[in-house]
Amino acid sequence: MGNDTHIVLKAPDRSYLAILKKEIHNVCVSAGFSAKKISEIDIIVAELASNLVKHAGGGELLVKLVEENNIAGIEIISIDSGPGIADINRVMLDGVSSRQTLGIGLGSIKRLSDVFQLYSQKGWGTIVLARIFEKERPMSLKKTVTEIRSLVFPKTGEELSGDGFVYKVEKDKVKMFLGDGLGHGPEAAEAVRQAGNSFLDCNSCDPVEIIRSMNTAVKKTRGLVGTVVIFDMKSKSWKLCGVGNISTRITGPTISKNYIAYNGIIGMNLPRTLNVQEIEYEKGQLLLCCSDGLKSRWDLLRHNGILRYDLSVICACLVKDFARHTDDTSVAGCKITL
Incomplete structure (x- = not known):
């Protein structure tokens, strides 16, 4: 059926983070991504996984290789049932943190991603979508129907x-x-x-x-x-x-x-x-x-x-x-x- 299946990686607590990061790193290496792109994906994964543990009490990452316009990429979706985010625009600003950290996590994920979306409801949880492509996509690409x-x-x-x-x-x-x-x-x-x-x-x-x-x-x-x-x-x-x-x-x-x-x-x-x-x-x-x-x-x-x-x-x-x-x-x- 092709590469239609997501890998599900649980992150219930901090002890799982190293395994999770290594597994996604290996997926990127196997897919032939450049060293520079892999290092950027490593940062995204580290921030997403850390947020799951620090702010949501755990969650999971869904990972799948993708291809669009003949350009290879990876899709990473973070899902948690934590407290949610009351003000999404505010937490996207660098320096804003609810846990006395540097507060650059979501901002760095957005900057390093080709596609980034965040959906959250207070008391329900948060979903973060990041797609990262191996090569820069042409600016002239028409929006598909x-x-x-x-x-x-x-x-x-x-x-x-x-x-x-x-x-x-x-x-x-x-x-x-x-x-x-x-x-x-x-x-x-x-x-x-x-x-x-x-x-x-x-x-x-x-x-x-x-x-x-x-x-x-x-x-x-x-x-x-x-x-x-x-x-x-x-x-x-x-x-x-x-x-x-x-x-x-x-x-x-x-x-x-x-x-x-x-x-x-x-x-x-x-x-x-x-x-x-x-x-x-x-x-x-x-x-x-x-x-x-x-x-x-x-x-x-x-x-x-x-x-x-x-x-x-x-x-x-x-x-x-x-x-x-x-x-x-x-x-x-x-x-x-x-």
Whole structure:
């Protein structure tokens, strides 16, 4: 399924910090980042991890290698359930600290990051997003009409995730697939890997045809549940079809709609009748898909202004509030701006 999986690194107390820093350092070395860029990432990780312990009583970092416009990078997301930040603008200033330190942590993270966002609520906690790229991105890059992000990580104690997310952006179509292999571990991961490969190989623009093709491709695996979403730029509409307990919701200025998937298992007992559900596009819409690694009644109602943030921050909010932590977990989001 590609490099869609985040590494989850816990930081419950100071004793974990050295291990955490070393692990992310090794990821950057393996990815071939320059010594200068690795040293900058080391500083970011040190500040994020230190903040988790000092100010939040612990938390976790989610780490994944990324690539945008053929430039390699790394995404680091810090999540905590600490006291939150009452005045974000103030704490971004150098010299401001609530713990009698130098007070340059968040400011230095922002300066060293190509993408930096911070979301916090008092009494709820804080999410920090940092993306750092190996090379400077061209200033002439046009803003894309499609934003797609995901958080996928395995059940605690497992190396492989049985959840997976893949997508492809074509000239007039955006195609996405979120799958959840039955159970967890290597066999679940293999089922969702084969399903993802089938999705990428299939040239159809019909979600039902894609799922039926996928059903044939994964017959020898333990099976999975999954949802296919296609956005058609010409007709300005979403087309969805899913089998099993993947939760999908489209929210917008005037419409908030849940998609109900069919009962069944891809690769084992696919329903004879499958139909595509079509939803009209409107400006400001957000599509979110989640596996059952999140509680079924998830929402973003308590997070004022969250829809203005990067999709990775939105996905992290859902993980923070609704992750079960007893299974593989995946959340994927898509925004289209026409």
